[in-house]
Amino acid sequence: MSGQTLHQSVLLNEVVEALGPEDRGCYLDATFGNGGYSRAILDAANCRLLAIDRDPDAIARGGSLLAKYDGRFHLAEGCFSDMTALLQAHIEDFDGLDGAAFDLGVCSTQLDQPERGFSFRANGPLDMRMSKSGQSAADVVMHMDEADLARIFWEYGEEKASRRIAKAICRVRAETPIASTGQLAAIIYDVMPAKRPGQIDPATRSFQALRIFINRELDELRAGLEAVERLLRPGGILAVVSFHSLEDRIVKRFLATRSQHAARPSRHRPEVDSPAPSFELLSRKAILPVEEERLQNSRARSAKLRVARRTDAPLGNIAGIDGSDLGWPGHPNSMKEQNLCG
Ligand SMILES: C[S@@+](CC[C@H](N)C(=O)[O-])C[C@H]1O[C@@H](n2cnc3c(N)ncnc32)[C@H](O)[C@@H]1O
Structure with a gap:
């Protein structure tokens, strides 16, 4: 592991400020990486936190934090699309989240290891599997x-x-x-x-x-957003950091759909009940890193943070984000025909 670049967390202060961790709260770090978000959340309040990562190397790095946070920190190897099962398995008496953070994509640590095969900057096996x-x-x-x-x-x-x-x-x-x-x-x-x-x-x-x-990243993201919507308590905060337009489009559309009443049906069609919004946007526009961070960390240049608060609306039959513009039917590796996390 020596010689590895340490991942510099992006938009760390903004994410922690948005989540506003509280004592006795329960939080999810959906993408542990090098643990920058997890540590900051656990340091900010006497709360419990589950961190998930699908990369076994990230989980191995996180082991040292288990003793430091003495029963408040839990770590699970897996995909965040499986967060419901992972939270139930790792957090005693789990009954909902007060906040969840997603920091999408790969870590610098993964990119900078030629043997993981993510980067064209150094020669290595053509691998690219986070898990x-x-x-x-x-x-x-x-x-x-x-x-x-x-x-x-x-x-x-x-x-x-x-x-x-x-x-x-x-x-x-x-x-x-x-x-x-x-x-x-x-x-x-x-x-x-x-x-x-x-x-x-x-x-x-x-x-x-x-x-x-x-890594089926876009389907993972859709499934993760839908799962966290079910798990956040009323008032719970969702913070998502994305790094390219495909990711951001999914997050933006999800929050736009979930924060509005469904469009009024045509007056020629029978009235249907519009589901109440399940999220309230906390900032209409994406939050971007300040100039100092963008100059100092090249990974931050394309980062966008979107933040929303879960309302107390029960989940009705809300139209999903089907992402049909991104999938292709009949594809031999169609993700919709397989388990996401395999
Ligand atoms: C950008 S890094 C997170 C960095 C972290 N916030 C920090 O401060 O150190 C993203 C991490 O998420 C993990 N990851 C990406 N997609 C995932 C998924 N669907 N489920 C679980 N982990 C995932 C990657 O393996 C990587 O370690």
Whole structure:
């Protein structure tokens, strides 16, 4: 573990201030990482907290906090889509959350370890699995058909050269196995114009797309939001930090739907009861890191925090965030046909 970059928590003060931890409260850190949020919440009040992470390395790092917080801190390996079962299993007499924080995506610690295969900046196995289990990025790059590969780069990376990149991958893999981040980056650089000053690296979008696909990140997010809506007590706070527009769009739409009465039905249709809003937005616009944080931590530059308070409305039959704009029916790896966390 030596030589690892320590992850610098993004928007830490803003998240803790929004949650306003209280003594005897019960909180969830849905994405433990290096534990920056967990420690700050536990230090702010004499509360209980469950931290979840799907990465076994993050769970191993968190072990040292168990003794420090003496029965108030609980740690669970798993996906936050399974938070209900994890909270019930780890928190005695669990009966609701006073606050929950999500800090989405990967940690610097994961990105900076070439052997985890998340980054094009250093050569390593083409892996990208946060949980270290299941289908790796190399499996997808080697076996998925060209059209589906192109769709991954387009849907999850908004990569305009998606078709060219997929075609090049299929051409290379017919000759030689693609097993490393360096090989994949070289294929992308071959078909993309060279990076110009001020532009992002040409491999950024494709690597992001593969990572999102491998870890089913967007479906995890939808499921996590729906689960936390059921678990927060009235007055409980939800704080979500996202890092790219696909994530932020899901959070924004979820909170927009849940904080408004459903649209009035047409006067030609029978009256239906509109469900009461289950969340109240605490800030209409996303909260961004202050300039000092953005200058000091490059990961903070794209971060957005959205905060909402759970109302006392019971959960009715509220329209879901189906994300149909992001899924593709009949996809061989359609997440909707599988357990999310496997
Ligand atoms: C940005 S880091 C969190 C950093 C943390 N807030 C801190 O201050 O150290 C995100 C972490 O969430 C984990 N993660 C991402 N998606 C997850 C999911 N669906 N379920 C559980 N953990 C997840 C990743 O493995 C990673 O360790």
